[in-house]
Structures are given as structure tokens and as C-alpha cells.
Amino acid sequence: MTSDFYCDEVLSGKTEVNRVVETDNVLAYHHTRPFYPVHIVTIPKRHISSLITLEDCDNELLLELMGVIRKVAAWVTEEHGACRVITNLGNYQDSKHLHWHIVSGKAVG
Template sequence: MNVINDFYCQEVLSGKTEVQIVKETENVLAYYHTKPFYPIHIVAIPKKHISSLITLDDTDHDLLLELMLVIKEVAQKVTEDHDSCKVITNLGNNQESKHLHWHVVSGKALG
């Protein structure tokens, strides 16, 4: 499969870029962002390539549930430790890497 602009498949899941893992399941990986935009910046991704939230197939429901459970756990921990967090996903032109991913962030944006 020729995947264009997919940092997560090409770098993270391939092992080319090392990451600090926060939570990992059979199908989901959550880790600290390699170039954070917030003081606390965690990314959660499915290990299967899915290009976007809006391209999910009906066959991906179990994977989406597993991903959301990981996001919930990570968001709960960040909220406990830092009083609040945001859970964000980008779509369309705002989605730089064409692999479904969610950001769990806390604090004021850096820079």
C-alpha cells in the first residue's frame, strides 16, 4: 500500500522513530508527541492504517471502541494530574498526517 504523508505508519509504527509509550494495547498505541504543541501532548493512534475519522468502515467499530477506551484512560489520567485536558482530532486539510489520530493535551499551547 502506498501511503502518502502518514507519519504514524511510516515512522512510529515501523519503529523508525522511537516514542515514549503512555499506553499500548493489541490494536492501539498512545505516546508522547515527538514535537509537542502543548506542555502535555499525547497522541493515540490505531495500529491499523485508517486515514481519518470520516473514512472509518463499519468493520472498524471494535477498533474505534478500543481506541476510545485508551483515549478515555489517558484523558482521565491527564485530568487527574493536571486538572484538565482537551481531546482533539483533525479532519480534512487540518489533518497533516493522513492516519486517524487523537491528541490528548493539557496546558497552554507552546510557542
């Protein structure tokens, strides 16, 4: 069975999150266990396994998702001077739900 923290915990409401931006289809929130001083996760509210499983019918959702990522990245860059926008694939992707990390600062721990 594949783990999907985002559907099982975040979107179901089992795990409360500190929302940054939310639209009808996209949620950006502060990571529940941050690896960076600033660590925001952005996800589609509909389950999509990963970047490489997107289909042509997902183009509008992808544009909305990228718009939220752009907005959050601009805010983080303005507040902290820089940021990274990261997505993981394959074995690097712990939760098999498309998600992007917007991070700033040096990794902690």
C-alpha cells in the same frame, strides 16, 4: 503521495516514542514535537485515514481506541486538572492516519 508519519515512522520503529498505553491494536505516546506542556497522541496500529473514513467493520477497533483515549484523558485530567481531546480532518490533518491528541496546558511556541 500522502504523508503518514504514524505508519512510516512510529509504527515501523524508525522513530522511537515514549509510550503511555499500548494494546494489541492501539498506541498512545508522548508527541515527538509537543505543542502543549502535555501532548499525547493516540493512534490505531492499523492504517485508517481519518475519522470520516471509518467503516462499520471498524467499530470494535474504534471502541478500543476510545477506551485508550478515555484512560489517557482521565489520567491527564487527574494529574493536570483538565485536558482537551482533539482530532483533525481534511486540510487540518497533516498525517493522513486517524489520530487523537490528548493535550493539557497552553499551546507553546
